[in-house]
């Protein structure tokens with residue numbers, strides 16, 4: 092009972108049906124749905140879920156069992172460790188071709204190196220949370236060091252996406268979550284995403300291994316938050332076939348959005364700008380600044 096009430100309080104569901112149409116008639120269409128889908132057989136987005144992250148609720152049955160909000164055959168696609176040249180754009184293209192949306196957990200340093208790619212993720216209407224500054228195992232750090240990793244990650248993603256607040260979601264590197272940092276994120280009103288279904292794509296070199304891994308686990312579990320990495324080459328290669336098989340298998344994508352975005356803390360914005368040499372927000376695409384003119 093307590094779970095059901097908490098669930099209702101934490102998550103409001105907006106079904107992509109007639110009710111949502113009625114709502115959309117009143118309000119301007121959100122950017123995420125503004126682009127017209129050219130693919131009549133697209134996987135698409137079955138419903139959009141808005142999460143109220145007050146108190147830092149946790150999701151993903153591997154660690155957090157309070158909120159079982161997915162129905163049978165529903166999946167949430169999550170991609171970690173980007174943005175990365177080549178791989179992240181390939182994932183974005185596969186998602187766009189299927190008119191579907193995912194939840195990204197970029198690494199702060201990678202966001203600083205490739206802000207132009209992360210801006211494309213946001214512009215495509217995906218949800219972008221954070222995944223620490225440098226992907227350290229927070230369970231091996233002091234509370235202050237772990238806090239710095241979390242806050243610098245939030246600040247870097249914010250700066251890279253044009254000094255905007257970010258989605259209020261966080262994933263711990265290697266899913267290692269020390270209790271004091273779970274509490275910290277709770278006080279910060281940031282929701283924690285673990286996983287229902289770990290693809291272990293980072294151990295795979297061939298795209299078809301990633302497709303098989305995810306589809307086999309989904310066949311067993313029936314639904315779930317799927318953990319993948321847009322950083323990984325095999326996953327970038329797997330994305331088109333995986334999305335096609337999800338569609339053919341009758342799976343439905345649930346898009347996650349946050350009710351209240353997370354603002355970066357100013358001292359950490361300053362820290363990140365200093366560390367990255369400043370000017371990230373106005374950075375030109377790296378390819379237009381630096382290019383290899385000779386390699387041996």
Ligand SMILES: [Zn+2]
Pocket residue numbers: 171172222226264265
């Ligand atoms: Zn990671």
